[in-house]
Amino acid sequence: MTADDRTFLRVVHGDPTPEEVAALVAVLTARARAAAAARGGGDTRPPSRWADRSRLVRRTAAGGVLPRGPGAWRASGLPG
Template identity: 75%
Template sequence: MTADSKPFLQIVRGDPSPEEIAALVAVLTARAGAAAAARNGGAPRTSRWADRSRLVRNTFAGDLGPRGPGSWRASGLPR
């Protein structure tokens, strides 16, 4: 830290342990990250190709995937 810069965080009262200071920094970092995500429209979207849930077979309600001629092509594509 240079002589002309001010500390980002300053404890003005009490005698916190290093663990308490680390917990405080973790909470402040999480809050700042949540605020930044809210400003940017929430969590980043995952592409359908990168979504691993498409690899799990959806068997409820009898949906077993595409059937018929050419179904092997459609079986690898996201729905």
């Protein structure tokens, strides 16, 4: 297999900077993902619980969000 067989993107005219090529690849990737989502394709698995950033937010024992604002440090230690 030669390098030309694996080429995804080839510049045929001009001399783009690496940033311009990166921007073009980002746009093409975003359009391809949007088209796949519109077709219903792509990854249909539910998101991983490990990847869910909301698990990093502390909650009270009852499942609510900790108090905010003046005096919140005191209220966060009181039984709810």
